Amino acid sequence: MSARDSDHPVGALRQFLQARRLDAPGIAGVVVGLSGGPDSLTLLLAAAAVVPETGLRLRALHVHHGLHADADAWAAQAMAQSAAAGVPCRVLRVRVADEASLEAAARRARYDALAAALASDEALLLAHHLDDQAETLLLRLMRGAGLHGLAGMRPLSSWRSDDGRTIARWRPWLALPRTTLERWRPRALACLRSHDPSLPEAALLPVADPANHDARFDRSLLRHELLPLLASRWPEAAGQLARSAAQLAAQASALDALADALLASAGVRADAPGPLPLPMLAALNDAALQAVLARWLVRRGAAPLPVRYWPRVRGELLAAREDAQPRLSWSGWSLRRYRQQVHLLADADVQPLPAEGVSWPDPRQPVLWAGRTWRVGELVSDLAEDDPRLTRPWRLAPRQGGERWRPPGSAHSVSVKHWCQQQGIPPWQRERVVLVWAGDDVLAVSVGAVT
Template sequence: MQAVAACFLRYTRPGQSVVVGFSGGLDSSALLHAAACQAKESAIELSALHVHHGLSTNADAWADACQRVCKQLEVPLEVLRVDVPITTGEGVEAAARNVRHQALAGHSADWILLAHHAGDQAETVLHNLLRGAGVRGAAAMPESRGRVLRPLLGLPRDALQAYAEFHRLAWVEDESNADCRYTRNFLRHKVFPLIASRFPKAGQQLAAAASRFSEVDSLLEDLASLDLRGSPPEFPMSLGLFRDLPDTRSRNLLRAMLTWHQVQPPDECRLNEFVRQLRTTGNDRHPRIDLARYSLWCKAGHLHFKRQD
């Protein structure tokens, strides 16, 4: 509750609206309860959004449970039914996460509250590093980005469970959370217990490292802004911007551009090779890279970008 109150004090103003991403699970149940307790004191207009993926046979029951909790807390709830595309090449886990984020991003509230905690942060750092992400991936999740706030990032999941049990909260259990075919569940149930047996503070150390990487990432974004040399951060962009910079700053500029356009850069190997082609290819060649959510290609001395529908 103190973490939520401090987050409201840092970012919100009286009279603003805040929506909680509410799955009905332990983490978001603890967050919603704490936010409901603090909303009146902070003069915040609080609501909740439950994204109904329909991927589980229990999905309707979860939505009903969320309705009961919100009615008890006197928090307005919107249940949004969505379709999760399974042919994007991202996998069901990533596709569902993207749809959920899009649903929250489309909400009209001034602020969006998510229930990620220190354990989620540590898992995200390790996951991103293992899949070849760079500094931004290692920075994982910030407390604040745009309208999104994550007030529980400094708390271990044990603290959330203790809070929920103390306040006798009810929550639902998603059976897919035990399915180790999903990467994050594999890390949570198989990898982290093994690491923690040798390094008991691994979770805290990874979360702390994420904070330091986040500072570095902010500095690299500042450098990319300078390297645009007054050009707007928009596509198409001149290939000359890349060719006039050292390799490392060319790669940093492309990473920043993709981040500013709200897509994830490719893994380091593919990004490095693509930037090498941008810097060295002749006008008769047209380097191209196609990913699940967007495409990049060269034409007429410019780098083009298109988001996939």
């Protein structure tokens, strides 16, 4: 079989990378996610053979989860594999959160660590294949996933870590079955040894993780018990499941395009900051509402809304009283409503201000408070060097209630509360209003960016 054939591991990888050179010109390097297991070892060998001819940089990363007694040995084995293949490798040590789903917690820790370790012009290369795709579809069926979940893994996707880093994830082998990789790997290893007979045989052995055969883990149960049972009746079961995932992915993409069109018709850019108009959402049926809102959340980088929340969107968020302040909160995000608009907020954007203010001994010099640098010129525009107000004691403090000030251009003072209402500042932003005091007078009001 020709190594240029798309059904061959090397040929498929070559064609995939050639396509990425055209549609992802900003990527200058690829990083193999190397667990040390059979599949990632195969990808390492194929990448070592193909990537240099593309002009891309190549390296590998191994994530040390520390969850198994042999984790150190696995990291050492991954380093030995990389050295044998002539690919630089680095080990990332992570701490996995103690959660109900150890698999999910380890996955988040792994990708967050990889996101932090990758350069902005690098993409993560992963060895997932057709059988992995079939397992993913079955897993998500058992978890009640919707259309986008059942679409499975995508050849091109991204991961956004909690600290805002985003990495490109490339999966070139989703159309290849595991058996194809297993047939090619021994030949690749033999070729490597023929070029360097001094290579120790042990350096090229794959890591054997016992969790991959432990039926207590969902994916292992599917791989070793359910899928073989299905294949005994339907030999092409894995391929058929993967093909279904591909069809669902195409339908999900079409639904995304329709959702984008609906958002655009309402004057909303799906990936830009800003609220959604409540009348537009309320006019949609339940299916269209879910499609549009889910698309908006994804494009804004928010975590998906849990399935159990969808019935609450219309009942609690859209249909609430005009004077209500409904909120749906999940996974570090919240949806809130104000003046016929639905806002998306990250918890980090609405953290409370320090209860105590800070004195500002010399307003002509910047002061650091509440996580930012404050400069008088950005707050009080009419302040001259000889302004008598500079002789008073200055301070920054959060709004407590009852304060008054005279807005620029106004002849009279108003309460800060009423001014916020007149400016259309949502309630959650009013909680982060900062006052600039000179003695007993409020000289300026600073409000965080309205989402």
